[in-house]
Amino acid sequence: METLKFDLDTKPLREVNQFLHGDAGSLNGKKVVIENPNGAHNVAVGLKADVDVTIKGHAGYYAAGMNQIAKVTIEGSAGSGVAENMMSGVVHVKGFASNAAGATANGGLLIIDGDAGLRCGIALKGADIVVGGSVGSFSAFMAQAGNFVILGDAGDGLGDSIYEAKLFVRGTVKSLGADCEEKTMNAEDKQILADLLKKSGHADVSPDSFKQYGSARTLYHFHVDNAGAY
Amino acid sequence: MSDDKSKEIHKIPQTTPRYSATFDEYTNSEIRRAAATGIYDIRGAGSKRKLPHFDDLLFLGASVSRYPLEGYREKCGTDVVLGTRFAKKPIHLKTPVTIAGMSFGSLSGPAKESLGRGATAAGTSTTTGDGGMTQEERGHSTTLVYQYLPSRYGMNPDDLRKADAIELVIGQGAKPGGGGMLLGQKITARVAKMRCLPEGIDQRSSCRHPDWTGPDDLEIKIAELREITDWEKPIYVKIGATRPYFDVALAVKAGADVVVLDGMQGGTAATQEVFIEHVGLPILAAIRPAVKALQDLGVYRNGKDSVQLVVSGGIRNGADVAKAIALGADAVAIGTAALIALGDNDPHLEAEYNKLGTTAGAYDDWHEGKDPAGITTQDPELMKRVDPIKAGHRLANYIAVMTMEAQVVARACGKSHLHNLEPEDLVALTIEASAMAQVPLAGTSWIPGVTKF
Numbered sequence: 001m002e003t004l005k006f007d008l009d010t011k012p013l014r015e016v017n018q019f020l021h022g023d024a025g026s027l028n029g030k031k032v033v034i035e036n037p038n039g040a041h042n043v044a045v046g047l048k049a050d051v052d053v054t055i056k057g058h059a060g061y062y063a064a065g066m067n068q069i070a071k072v073t074i075e076g077s078a079g080s081g082v083a084e085n086m087m088s089g090v091v092h093v094k095g096f097a098s099n100a101a102g103a104t105a106n107g108g109l110l111i112i113d114g115d116a117g118l119r120c121g122i123a124l125k126g127a128d129i130v131v132g133g134s135v136g137s138f139s140a141f142m143a144q145a146g147n148f149v150i151l152g153d154a155g156d157g158l159g160d161s162i163y164e165a166k167l168f169v170r171g172t173v174k175s176l177g178a179d180c181e182e183k184t185m186n187a188e189d190k191q192i193l194a195d196l197l198k199k200s201g202h203a204d205v206s207p208d209s210f211k212q213y214g215s216a217r218t219l220y221h222f223h224v225d226n227a228g229a230y
Numbered sequence: 231m232s233d234d235k236s237k238e239i240h241k242i243p244q245t246t247p248r249y250s251a252t253f254d255e256y257t258n259s260e261i262r263r264a265a266a267t268g269i270y271d272i273r274g275a276g277s278k279r280k281l282p283h284f285d286d287l288l289f290l291g292a293s294v295s296r297y298p299l300e301g302y303r304e305k306c307g308t309d310v311v312l313g314t315r316f317a318k319k320p321i322h323l324k325t326p327v328t329i330a331g332m333s334f335g336s337l338s339g340p341a342k343e344s345l346g347r348g349a350t351a352a353g354t355s356t357t358t359g360d361g362g363m364t365q366e367e368r369g370h371s372t373t374l375v376y377q378y379l380p381s382r383y384g385m386n387p388d389d390l391r392k393a394d395a396i397e398l399v400i401g402q403g404a405k406p407g408g409g410g411m412l413l414g415q416k417i418t419a420r421v422a423k424m425r426c427l428p429e430g431i432d433q434r435s436s437c438r439h440p441d442w443t444g445p446d447d448l449e450i451k452i453a454e455l456r457e458i459t460d461w462e463k464p465i466y467v468k469i470g471a472t473r474p475y476f477d478v479a480l481a482v483k484a485g486a487d488v489v490v491l492d493g494m495q496g497g498t499a500a501t502q503e504v505f506i507e508h509v510g511l512p513i514l515a516a517i518r519p520a521v522k523a524l525q526d527l528g529v530y531r532n533g534k535d536s537v538q539l540v541v542s543g544g545i546r547n548g549a550d551v552a553k554a555i556a557l558g559a560d561a562v563a564i565g566t567a568a569l570i571a572l573g574d575n576d577p578h579l580e581a582e583y584n585k586l587g588t589t590a591g592a593y594d595d596w597h598e599g600k601d602p603a604g605i606t607t608q609d610p611e612l613m614k615r616v617d618p619i620k621a622g623h624r625l626a627n628y629i630a631v632m633t634m635e636a637q638v639v640a641r642a643c644g645k646s647h648l649h650n651l652e653p654e655d656l657v658a659l660t661i662e663a664s665a666m667a668q669v670p671l672a673g674t675s676w677i678p679g680v681t682k683f
Contacts, residue, residue, distance in 0.1 A: 220414075
């Protein structure tokens with residue numbers, strides 16, 4: 001596989017992103033390494049080709065934002081909004097992720113090996129997220145669809161005003177948000193969880209060690225009885 | 231009591247029934263509605279109360295001290311370029327009247343198509359809304375602005391790339407500080423799929439963006455949108471009018487190409503009545519502070535570095551357009567007025583409005599999805615009443631009239647381009663309007679808050 005290297009110390013980010021937005025035919029199957037990211041924002045955003053990008057270090061905000069098809073690996077930590085609104089492909093953060101990781105992501109898989117900050121998976125719209133560590137408060141806020149696996153603990157207000165996303169937590173949940181409740185894991189959900197654990201490098205972890213959470217669906221319609229939750 | 235005395239009592243004149251100005255008919259009906267339901271009133275449209283507005287301003291035509299342009303012969307330009315600051319491909323419009331963001335979901339597919347057709351025929355832009363871009367709209371709009379909203383419903387990078395400009399929505403005049411709302415009656419299978427929601431639920435859009443919180447974050451977010459679209463597209467930032475000086479300054483600092491400023495008369499598909507009527511500023515009070523912010527930052531009509539200002543909220547005719555521009559706007563946006571041009575609240579549907587307990591001109595229960603005009607609905611039968619070709623033609627006519635009216639006024643003031651109109655061309659009829667628009671009270675040199683009486 002051909003490997004191309006870009007050094008952000010010497011190459012402007014604009015040129016790197018422009019290259020990565022090139023014709024899919026010329027990018028498909030290529031391996032790209034981005035060196036010295038040093039926390040730069042918006043690295044490898046808007047990709048739309050079957051390209052394998054490795055960011056050698058820490059990335060700033062919105063790394064791999066709106067990703068399509070591509071595989072992006074961050075060999076460090078990621079700032080806010082990593083893989084935000086991802087459509088497909090895989091984004092793998094080997095370190096920690098800051099706030100709003102995987103926000104509104106529609107598809108694809110976001111793997112975070114370490115912990116994630118506040119509002120991880122906020123307004124999730126169909127993507128899968130696997131966090132090896134713990135997630136901060138208000139994670140999965142208004143999560144609409146998709147599967148969200150947390151191997152560690154979850155902070156306050158998990159799944160507040162959640163719609164149809166499925167949450168799987170192995171550790172403790174500090175508190176559940178409005179309209180989020182524990183669910184009984186059925187065979188189909190267990191299979192989803194097992195597959196995600198396998199895909200994210202946690203094949204050794206038993207799905208049986210997780211609890212599942214989802215929407216109680218009591219806030220789906222405006223009603224006087226729910227006044228306290230509005 | 232003698233018979234005579236009894237007759238006298240009957241002669242004492244009765245006072246006529248007196249309604250309270252405080253507890254007026256509408257107020258009392260709302261108390262009864264609230265008492266019966268236990269939930270706040272939700273409705274569409276913008277503020278309905280009387281507010282200081284463009285009607286409170288007048289133009290000073292030319293005379294001896296200034297001379298006018300010939301009404302039908304001398305050129306009075308109306309074109310506008312938006313997004314010169316950073317975008318590789320700025321937007322060029324033939325008229326400063328643009329179509330405001332309105333979602334597919336709140337509006338029917340044929341209504342969105344009509345807006346696209348009308349805007350395209352008029353040489354202006356139309357704008358998506360909460361819920362994503364539809365083919366009806368993209369296909370029929372030469373210039374389409376793609377809204378990027380807190381909910382990110384239907385937001386995807388392919389549509390972002392298809393857009394001609396991106397409007398990052400922070401708020402809107404009808405509900406600054408609030409998110410969208412779309413009730414179950416309008417969440418049909420197609421709308422639900424586009425928004426990735428269960429069918430038939432009452433959708434609550436978030437009021438804050440999920441992945442940024444303050445102006446410093448916003449700057450990085452705008453940079454992300456630019457990177458994804460390779461710096462081609464103008465990026466607008468839309469705000470509801472609340473603290474226009476600071477909000478516009480921060481939007482400029484964050485890298486906006488264009489600021490869209492929406493006053494409280496601006497409509498919404500559905501929001502709490504209390505929000506619509508009690509939060510935000512009328513557009514008249516917001517334009518001058520916004521322009522001041524642009525001037526202070528050196529981006530007001532300063533060549534390529536300019537940040538353009540688009541204002542909206544209660545724009546109805548060419549006089550409003552000209553007044554908004556004279557106060558400093560580069561362009562305006564119309565929403566409610568465009569819907570009326572398409573056929574919303576039309577008197578020929580009076581019998582049907584009556585069936586809904588309302589009357590043509592007052593119908594605002596747009597969230598219920600029962601619009602007899604087929605515009606604010608997802609009912610497949612009702613929406614057939616919108617003929618996108620005819621409705622689009624009416625909209626194009628209406629925009630042409632507004633543009634020509636603005637030219638009439640501008641020529642009378644001696645201006646060869648609408649953008650040459652200036653605050654000095656205006657006076658105010660009321661002290662309130664004078665203070666808000668910062669133009670003198672008619673017949674005086676007094677601007678409250680600026681000069682001494």
